[in-house]
Amino acid sequence: MLSFAGGVKAELCQERLRKSCCTRAELYGVLLFCNLFTPTHIRITTQCVPFAQRLPRLLRKAFSLSFDVQPEDVNAGGKLKFELTDPTKIAVIMDAYGYARENSLSHHINLAVLEEDCCRAAFLRGAFLAGGSVTDPEKRYHLELVTNHLYVQRELMALLQELGFAPKGITRSANFVTYLKRSEAIADLLTTIGAPLAAMEIMNAKVEKHLRNGVNRWSNCDVANVDKAVDAAQSQIEAIRRIQETVGLDALPDKLRETALFRLENPELSLSQLAQLAQVSKSCMNHRLRKLMEMARPEEEAT
Numbered sequence: 001m002l003s004f005a006g007g008v009k010a011e012l013c014q015e016r017l018r019k020s021c022c023t024r025a026e027l028y029g030v031l032l033f034c035n036l037f038t039p040t041h042i043r044i045t046t047q048c049v050p051f052a053q054r055l056p057r058l059l060r061k062a063f064s065l066s067f068d069v070q071p072e073d074v075n076a077g078g079k080l081k082f083e084l085t086d087p088t089k090i091a092v093i094m095d096a097y098g099y100a101r102e103n104s105l106s107h108h109i110n111l112a113v114l115e116e117d118c119c120r121a122a123f124l125r126g127a128f129l130a131g132g133s134v135t136d137p138e139k140r141y142h143l144e145l146v147t148n149h150l151y152v153q154r155e156l157m158a159l160l161q162e163l164g165f166a167p168k169g170i171t172r173s174a175n176f177v178t179y180l181k182r183s184e185a186i187a188d189l190l191t192t193i194g195a196p197l198a199a200m201e202i203m204n205a206k207v208e209k210h211l212r213n214g215v216n217r218w219s220n221c222d223v224a225n226v227d228k229a230v231d232a233a234q235s236q237i238e239a240i241r242r243i244q245e246t247v248g249l250d251a252l253p254d255k256l257r258e259t260a261l262f263r264l265e266n267p268e269l270s271l272s273q274l275a276q277l278a279q280v281s282k283s284c285m286n287h288r289l290r291k292l293m294e295m296a297r298p299e300e301e302a303t
């Protein structure tokens with residue numbers, strides 16, 4: 001059975017290879033997030049059949065080249081391996097991405113390859129196909145991109161920030177991981193890189209989870225306390241909506257906007273759960289929510 005991440009990759013592979021700028025950008029993403037990318041050896045391994053079908057087309061369209069090693073039958077399953085070992089072929093690729101041959105050991109993202117928006121999306125798609133995964137939203141919200149180049153991780157995080165995301169980074173053994181935790185951010189990124197159906201599945205899973213959580217909490221907890229928490233959350237959400245409709249959430253300072261979004265996305269959470277999620281203290285969260293309520297008040301009195 002296809003995993004959720006496998007389904008996302010299959011959807012991404014339906015994106016047609018159109019403009020040559022994007023084809024090169026996508027392959028660049030693949031190379032920086034694949035197993036091995038050196039001046040003498042390129043190796044990409046995958047278990048994803050649609051990606052394995054796409055790779056030779058990608059390389060042909062981008063550089064009119066073919067792999068030196070590739071699986072005879074991608075449908076055979078298991079680990080599918082693609083390799084380039086011919087130094088002249090690799091030199092063509094390295095040159096196109098602006099690598100000076102003598103110092104190509106520490107990779108950077110060459111932003112000149114990614115000047116257009118279309119190319120940035122294509123680059124991220126390639127990165128995800130080669131080094132990405134996303135957890136089934138029924139379990140939790142987690143999308144990650146893994147590279148073995150330190151600077152590539154740093155520059156990827158800057159690129160994502162520029163696109164409006166708030167990625168986090170960790171090092172896992174010799175790999176540099178960039179990840180997103182918020183369901184909306186994950187859905188946005190998937191939509192950007194060409195998997196809007198998967199993005200919709202994430203948002204649907206979230207709605208269902210909210211409904212289920214609501215029910216569980218009612219049956220497990222002291223009803224009076226839940227009542228109070230639900231009332232508080234309700235009026236906080238109303239206040240945030242009022243701000244949204246009047247000045248807009250973009251007018252808020254960063255921290256308040258973040259708090260407002262957390263609350264809107266998690267109406268069922270208690271104050272302490274919300275504080276935990278936002279990684280701030282309970283009193284800090286309380287303070288921010290009060291601030292939001294205050295900001296919404298003048299509007300209420302005016303009507």
Ligand SMILES: [Zn+2]
Binds near residue numbers: 025116119122
């Ligand atoms: Zn492009």
